[in-house]
Amino acid sequence: MVVSVLIYMYIKYGRILNAQKLFDNMHDVNIVTWIIMIKGHVIHNYTNYSLKLFNLMKHLGTNPNNMTIFCVLLAFSHAGLLDEGCK
Numbered sequence: 902m903v904v905s906v907l908i909y910m911y912i913k914y915g916r917i918l919n920a921q922k923l924f925d926n927m928h929d930v931n932i933v934t935w936i937i938m939i940k941g942h943v944i945h946n947y948t949n950y951s952l953k954l955f956n957l958m959k960h961l962g963t964n965p966n967n968m969t970i971f972c973v974l975l976a977f978s979h980a981g982l983l984d985e986g987c988k
Contacts, residue, residue, distance in 0.1 A: 905934045912941035932963055940972045948980040 904923055911920035924930070924938050935958045942951035955973050959965065965973075977986030 905937060909937050917941060917945045932966060935963060936968050936972055943972060943976045943979055948976045951976045
């Protein structure tokens with residue numbers, strides 16, 4: 902939980918690379934941390950990477966919840982990919 906808060910803090914203050922380093926070194930990533938990272942990359946205009954994180958999350962066996970889907974739709978919206986987002 903502490904690491905998730907640190908990741909959130911780094912993202913909030915524009916330190917996405919620091920957040921990514923912490924995330925990459927986590928052993929047990931939970932759904933909250935996935936959401937923080939996906940949304941953080943969207944906020945800082947790394948939309949493609951947020952979508953890659955979403956696909957990685959699913960590949961590693963974490964099922965998306967409503968908030969995760971919202972963040973992915975936000976990513977598509979930021980990228981101007983509304984048709985793809987609807988699919």
